[in-house]
Amino acid sequence: MTFSTMLETMSAGMLRTCGIFVLTLIGSLPLGLVFCVLRKSRFAVIRWTIRGIISVLRGTPLMLQLLVWYFGPYFLFGANVANWRFPAILIGFVVNYAAYFAEIYRGGIESMPVGQYEAAKVLGYTKVQTFKKIILPQVVKRIMPSITNEVITLVKDTSLAFTLAYQEVFSLAKQISAAKSSFMPFVIAGVFYFVANYLVEIVMDRVEKSMQYYQ
Amino acid sequence: MTLLSAKDIKKSFGDLEVLKSINIEVEKGEVVSIIGPSGSGKSTLLRILTGLETADSGTISIEGSTGLVFQQFNLFPHWSVMKNLVDPQVCVAKKSLAEAEKTAREILAKVNLADKENAYPCELSGGQQQRVAIARALAMNPDILFFDEPTSALDPEITAEVLKVIRQLAEQKMTMVIITHEMNFARGISDRVYFMENGYWIAQGTPDEIFENSSNERVSNFINKLNQMV
Ligand SMILES: Nc1ncnc2c1ncn2[C@@H]1O[C@H](COP(=O)(O)OP(=O)(O)OP(=O)(O)O)[C@@H](O)[C@H]1O
Numbered sequence A: 001m002t003f004s005t006m007l008e009t010m011s012a013g014m015l016r017t018c019g020i021f022v023l024t025l026i027g028s029l030p031l032g033l034v035f036c037v038l039r040k041s042r043f044a045v046i047r048w049t050i051r052g053i054i055s056v057l058r059g060t061p062l063m064l065q066l067l068v069w070y071f072g073p074y075f076l077f078g079a080n081v082a083n084w085r086f087p088a089i090l091i092g093f094v095v096n097y098a099a100y101f102a103e104i105y106r107g108g109i110e111s112m113p114v115g116q117y118e119a120a121k122v123l124g125y126t127k128v129q130t131f132k133k134i135i136l137p138q139v140v141k142r143i144m145p146s147i148t149n150e151v152i153t154l155v156k157d158t159s160l161a162f163t164l165a166y167q168e169v170f171s172l173a174k175q176i177s178a179a180k181s182s183f184m185p186f187v188i189a190g191v192f193y194f195v196a197n198y199l200v201e202i203v204m205d206r207v208e209k210s211m212q213y214y215q
Numbered sequence B: 001m002t003l004l005s006a007k008d009i010k011k012s013f014g015d016l017e018v019l020k021s022i023n024i025e026v027e028k029g030e031v032v033s034i035i036g037p038s039g040s041g042k043s044t045l046l047r048i049l050t051g052l053e054t055a056d057s058g059t060i061s062i063e064g065s066t067g068l069v070f071q072q073f074n075l076f077p078h079w080s081v082m083k084n085l086v087d088p089q090v091c092v093a094k095k096s097l098a099e100a101e102k103t104a105r106e107i108l109a110k111v112n113l114a115d116k117e118n119a120y121p122c123e124l125s126g127g128q129q130q131r132v133a134i135a136r137a138l139a140m141n142p143d144i145l146f147f148d149e150p151t152s153a154l155d156p157e158i159t160a161e162v163l164k165v166i167r168q169l170a171e172q173k174m175t176m177v178i179i180t181h182e183m184n185f186a187r188g189i190s191d192r193v194y195f196m197e198n199g200y201w202i203a204q205g206t207p208d209e210i211f212e213n214s215s216n217e218r219v220s221n222f223i224n225k226l227n228q229m230v
């Protein structure tokens, strides 16, 4: 197997890795906000349920959660899980990352000085307007460094999809390496993750800079 | 015409009775100062009158709208000065953008900040920020403007520029209720002065009655102490 065919085979895996990465962010960033809002619900039942869910999601290995999402329907309901692999992976990642994002949002919201709410109230803004126009934009700036951390971790965590034998770049690297007794696939995978995170850093740096016009 | 009339206001936080029976009336065009020792309940009263806190009992009637200027300015840091003034007018008072900008420019000129409309709050000095905060409140065209120690977070040299703006407002017959520790200012600007201690008014009257020859020993002690500090 030449280097270029190896690269070609693995590039399909790179695409799948990127797919997990992008879809997880699209799903978990908003879902985290939903968790965060529900965690502050007026209703104690909702508050405690969400707290419990977040606690479990953060307190157990993502690898285990992926297995539960994938095999759960089969063991619980005898469901046919043939086409369930990719959905299970996505749900596992989205829900797990949403739990982390929810806690980051919460920290950001709680760090806002009460004076911002009071000024908004005295001027006549509604609660929803206050949150959307005044609190959230400032929270986003405050939490950007923590979000960047999570996004970088996610790039590497995508490799956990190998647990469900999904053919992303890490699974492929393992397979090809074993089949061809070559070390090269691991080098390619390593370079891929590194470059991906380098890009993440550049993008997030731009985003952070774009918000530095105020303190 | 009476713009504000509050009767028998009471407020406790847990076991702590902060306001024990407060009456206050403010006429249109009047400037009223509230003075008194720390922790006596002055801010709590203002927060009740502006809707930030609710009283446990008592009645409040206010003709028209109110504005509040905070000790800590509380500008929106992610918005330019202009946006701080314009957004509430558009979003809350439902004015058109053009109209809101026109009002904002007129008011910024009044507080001597015409050249700062594109600045962000973090680029301004404390005194400038407080003048923006006053402008933001004025842009909503309140019938009564409340101030809670508007100069207490400022360096003494900068205090004057903020007091000057408030004096101008008084000349234009803006109705104002001001909590302050600046005794000379209170004396010069006020039509009436209220003195609070432990959740009661222990004295009220014209500035001369309070500052010159108060028959109340606690009032004169408080004023003498503040004068010695200056
Ligand atoms: N939200 C609150 N919860 C509990 N206690 C409070 C609260 N707000 C105020 N207090 C208490 O009420 C009392 C009066 O406070 P307030 O802020 O009204 O005093 P003040 O006269 O404005 O004092 P200062 O001159 O220091 O600003 C204080 O003992 C304060 O600790």
Ligand SMILES: [Mg+2]
Binding pocket: B042, B043, B044, B148
């Ligand atoms: Mg106070």
